[in-house]
Amino acid sequence: MRSHRLVNFLATVTVISIGLVMIIGLLSDQDTVPGIMAAFLLSLVTVIAAVAVVVGVLNLIAVHLGRFTRAERGWPYSIVVLVVAIGVIVLRILDRADIWTGDLEGERISARLFEAVQVSIESALAALLLFFLAFAAFRLMRRQVxxxxxLFSVTVVVVLLGSDPLNxxxxxxxxxxxxxxxxxxRGLLIGVGLGTVTAGVRVLLGQDRSYRD
Amino acid sequence: MENVEVIIVLLVTALAATLGARTLLRRIPLVLRQIPAFDVLPAAAADAVESSYRLHFALGSSGLGFGGSLSTLVSAEVIYRLAQRLAVSRQSPLITLNDALTLPLAQDTLRRAYEYRQTMEYYRAHAAAWFPQGQRSLAFAAGAASLSADLDAVGNVLLGRFGTELAFLGESAMRHDQTLIAHSDLIEGQAIAFAQADQVLLGEELYAGPAYMNPRKVDEGSLLATELLRWLVIFGILVTALEAAL
Incomplete structure (x- = not known):
């Protein structure tokens, strides 16, 4: 219990200190000590974010491996995810090792595969969004007028008609x-900005619980 | 007024208002306007526990470390308060996200909820699932929607940053007869949420979440501070507009 309190206390002190350093640093010139410290902390975040992607990939593999071994509903899709994830990692390693010869010499297969598969599928899904939206507007009106x-439905119709080639x-x-x-x-952004300021103040007061036990 | 001065004024006002309101609210009870989504959320959690189904929370592109850190923290706080109610069930809630840095936060949010309920035997770290972000987050939307459907989630609660990919999650929720409660701090996501969701949280209403669910005095103080700042901004806009017109 005592060690929990100590950890909470240290976590709170760390968060408040770093928060204050960042605020002072961001409000100062870049070549001053607070400015340099803020830039250093931000670069630390960037490094941690890069490492976190590896954690994310491991999580993805663990989640789908778990679904496959427990034979949960949709497990065949999990096999596809696992095979593709491992395949892409292997391809990337082979790309980096410059192992390709002949016509493929100097090629980056993983990047080409990404363009060919990922971008095409995402574009197809994006095209479907229009139908989802039109149907959502229809459902909205059917649910309650x-x-x-x-106003929403009329706006959707006007924007759709306004985007056609006949002008x-x-x-x-x-x-x-x-x-x-x-x-x-702008109204939305101002509202979110104000919410962010008060949430930030709550963190600086040590009242945020996300980093405490 | 320079940007730096504006930031300092906002921070000092928010700090003073939060502390002042917290003290004031010890004597005067706060009456909050009704936000339907915050009425529905605890009921959805209760339904999930009673029916032994999962509830799916999605954080979208909200991430720690850069622009949306604080909205991510607030979303995590709202999820924590709901997860506290869900932690009595064997069916762990599902959290999906596409910012890898947010994954430990999501896992820890669930862990704290289960620890609070002393039901750590039900806690599963893999209940927080990361999906890679594609060019339009559609890879995330496709993955999160299918996982939510496969795990028979009774409802989807989307809190954070979503663009047009929200339509995909909404469509999947409709097809699988799941409740959808949605929020986005992007205008595209917000518009789609309005059209598709059963209940929608608009803009800064997300930040009011902690004050609506098991509030502490500081949460209510924070909400009052936001209101004060909002009126200050409105006053500022009106004065500036009048000054320009005259």
């Missing part, structure tokens, strides 16, 4: 994007 739902309603669409959408985006 309110002023806001009507129907294109001026209205431009006005919608430039005025209400811009205003809404």
């Amino acid at each position: 309110t002023v806001w739902n009507v 129907l309603l294109s001026d209205t669409r431009d006005w919608l994007v430039e005025v209400p959408v811009n205003a809404g985006t």
